[in-house]
Amino acid sequence: MSVIRKGFSSVNITFLGTASAQPSSTRNHSALALRLSGDVWLIDCGEATQHQIQRCGVKMGKIEKIFITHTHGDHIFGLLPLLASRLNGAGGTADGVDDPRVHAPKNLDSVLEIYGPLGTRAYVRNGLTYSHTLLAAPYVVHELRSPSDPVDGDHTSLPRHPMESPNGHNILQINGIWNNIYHDDVVSVAAAPILHSVPCIGYVITEAPVPGKMDPHKYIPDLKRTKTPMSVMSCLQQGESVELSDGTVLHGPARRPGRKLVVLGDTHDPSPIAEIAASPDLLVHEATNAYLPGLDENTKIGDTFEIVEARAKSRGHSTPQMAGAFANRIGARKLVLNHFSARYAGNDDVSEEAKTIMTAIAGLAGKEFKGDIVCARDFMSIDIDFQYPAK
Numbered sequence: 220m221s222v223i224r225k226g227f228s229s230v231n232i233t234f235l236g237t238a239s240a241q242p243s244s245t246r247n248h249s250a251l252a253l254r255l256s257g258d259v260w261l262i263d264c265g266e267a268t269q270h271q272i273q274r275c276g277v278k279m280g281k282i283e284k285i286f287i288t289h290t291h292g293d294h295i296f297g298l299l300p301l302l303a304s305r306l307n308g309a310g311g312t313a314d315g316v317d318d319p320r321v322h323a324p325k326n327l328d329s330v331l332e333i334y335g336p337l338g339t340r341a342y343v344r345n346g347l348t349y350s351h352t353l354l355a356a357p358y359v360v361h362e363l364r365s366p367s368d369p370v371d372g373d374h375t376s377l378p379r380h381p382m383e384s385p386n387g388h389n390i391l392q393i394n395g396i397w398n399n400i401y402h403d404d405v406v407s408v409a410a411a412p413i414l415h416s417v418p419c420i421g422y423v424i425t426e427a428p429v430p431g432k433m434d435p436h437k438y439i440p441d442l443k444r445t446k447t448p449m450s451v452m453s454c455l456q457q458g459e460s461v462e463l464s465d466g467t468v469l470h471g472p473a474r475r476p477g478r479k480l481v482v483l484g485d486t487h488d489p490s491p492i493a494e495i496a497a498s499p500d501l502l503v504h505e506a507t508n509a510y511l512p513g514l515d516e517n518t519k520i521g522d523t524f525e526i527v528e529a530r531a532k533s534r535g536h537s538t539p540q541m542a543g544a545f546a547n548r549i550g551a552r553k554l555v556l557n558h559f560s561a562r563y564a565g566n567d568d569v570s571e572e573a574k575t576i577m578t579a580i581a582g583l584a585g586k587e588f589k590g591d592i593v594c595a596r597d598f599m600s601i602d603i604d605f606q607y608p609a610k
Contacts, residue, residue, distance in 0.1 A: 235271040245565035268297035287335030288484025289419040307355035320353035341375035359384035411492035416535035419484040421492040426477025487532040502551040505558035507536035543587030553591040565596040
């Protein structure tokens with residue numbers, strides 16, 4: 220889908236679900252919304268994601284892309300109902316009653332885009348087909364194929380859903396990464412595999428360099444002297460150079476790096492993404508299990524830090540210390556811990572007990588990482604500011 224962008228006035232992430240395998244009364248299944256000014260991209264879409272969207276400021280109608288990290292249910296079971304709501308779906312009509320959604324449109328170019336590993340396309344196609352779901356607008360699925368995956372085929376013998384665009388790509392790894400799986404003049408997305416119990420993906424979202432801060436008073440005397448229209452200010456603001464009638468050349472302020480976010484799926488070792496994830500403004504990393512003797516009443520007798528870490532790794536997950544170590548390795552500016560076991564309540568904004576636990580979890584990550592650390596909870600919203608001050 221071709222989208223014309225003019226830069227982002229704001230970049231924000233809102234956590235729609237922060238639980239691991241099982242939801243709780245205070246944490247929903249995994250999903251987060253990345254808001255790029257008015258546009259919304261989802262990363263993962265666990266069960267009841269659309270309910271979470273209805274309870275916060277994220278606008279369903281603004282969702283244009285969905286990135287799936289892996290096909291475990293707690294990260295994808297909310298995708299089909301969300302598609303039905305986002306694309307005005309229905310279950311059909313009685314015999315003899317016509318519904319325009321029965322007829323596939325001639326133009327399938329303007330679509331909701333879904334990115335995910337092998338199996339994502341089959342899951343969506345089979346689910347929509349066998350639930351007899353009609354849609355009023357099209358979608359497309361792009362699959363990120365690993366070297367061990369088949370290059371062609373969709374992992375299903377079903378034909379495309381009437382609203383599935385035939386333009387879905389199978390994107391192959393090059394040198395261990397999927398580079399520029401989406402890009403335009405303002406933002407790009409790259410991805411790499413991360414190690415979990417099933418094929419899993421981490422996503423890197425990078426804003427293009429943005430204009431530096433301009434001081435108009437620096438240019439006005441020359442513009443007035445040469446009777447140059449003030450409209451050239453817009454060119455200077457973009458970092459361009461302008462030659463005046465007397466040969467004077469004015470140079471706009473140098474551009475500065477855009478914002479960079481790294482969002483990981485479940486992982487016990489995200490090393491394969493380290494190179495393309497370097498120096499992010501924000502890293503979202505799971506911290507499913509923690510060793511909290513004296514604080515967590517569910518701590519098993521005989522447990523040690525080493526035992527808890529080994530148990531987490533055996534299930535493809537991380538501890539806060541592991542998350543902190545990776546944040547330190549890639550030079551992150553801010554670390555957001557996510558994907559917590561159901562034993563860790565997500566109401567630390569109102570419960571002193573939960574606050575104590577989450578503060579301790581952040582403290583464990585802090586043993587490895589000295590930057591800013593936040594423990595995510597449902598509906599937490601974080602603005603991502605520029606790492607480098609305007610000049």
